[in-house]
Amino acid sequence: MNNQDLAKNVLDLVGGEQNISGLTHCATRLRFVLKDDNKADLKALDQLEGVLRAQNSGGQVQIVIGAKVDAVYSEVRKLTSDRIGGGEESVDNGPKKRRNPVNVVLETIAGIFTPVLPALVGCGMIKCLSTVMAAMDGLKVQASSRSLT
Known part of the structure; x- marks a missing residue:
């Protein structure tokens, strides 16, 4: 599965762009802060080709991808608006956790x-x-x- 397809599938399985209030990544993981954690399908994320593990930890849905996380993160950013993520224009309409x-x-x-x-x-x-x-x-x-x- 290429990075663009993986990004589309991950975005769908976390509940879509409307469910994301923050998106970052580290060396191996995509880190989503979701408005409603119940909309994320962790079991389906675990089964995706290219995903090593998906978990909910520390108020984040963390998707372990490995070395190509930066490329997948870039594809997710292309598919979403600039309002999500760690940027200055980040909007969070969900309840504060x-x-x-x-x-x-x-x-x-x-x-x-x-x-x-x-x-x-x-x-x-x-x-x-x-x-x-x-x-x-x-x-x-x-x-x-x-x-x-």
Whole structure:
């Protein structure tokens, strides 16, 4: 199934454009904020070719697509008006949902640390390499016997 067909099917199975109040994506998932979660057919979404998993989590319908999520997201955006999504002109006519305060705090913490993760991973890899080299006597620090006097 090509990306355009997948986008059409996903859009139909989440209840259509009228049911969507927000649309974003991450590295592997399309994330829909729906006005009425009951209109989304998660079982049918799970059965779609190209969809790895569909679930309702954290007030969102999350559709796991994998590496081609960006292309499918672009196709969904082409099929919908510019009023949905995370943009400035986003319109939400549905009732406001109360979010779990614990989830809000965890999402905030994750949002703060996510940009720093590559630097932390790089530092960890350097530390790992230096530890391995030191254990193999690859890093020998020689003390100078000369004094600077």
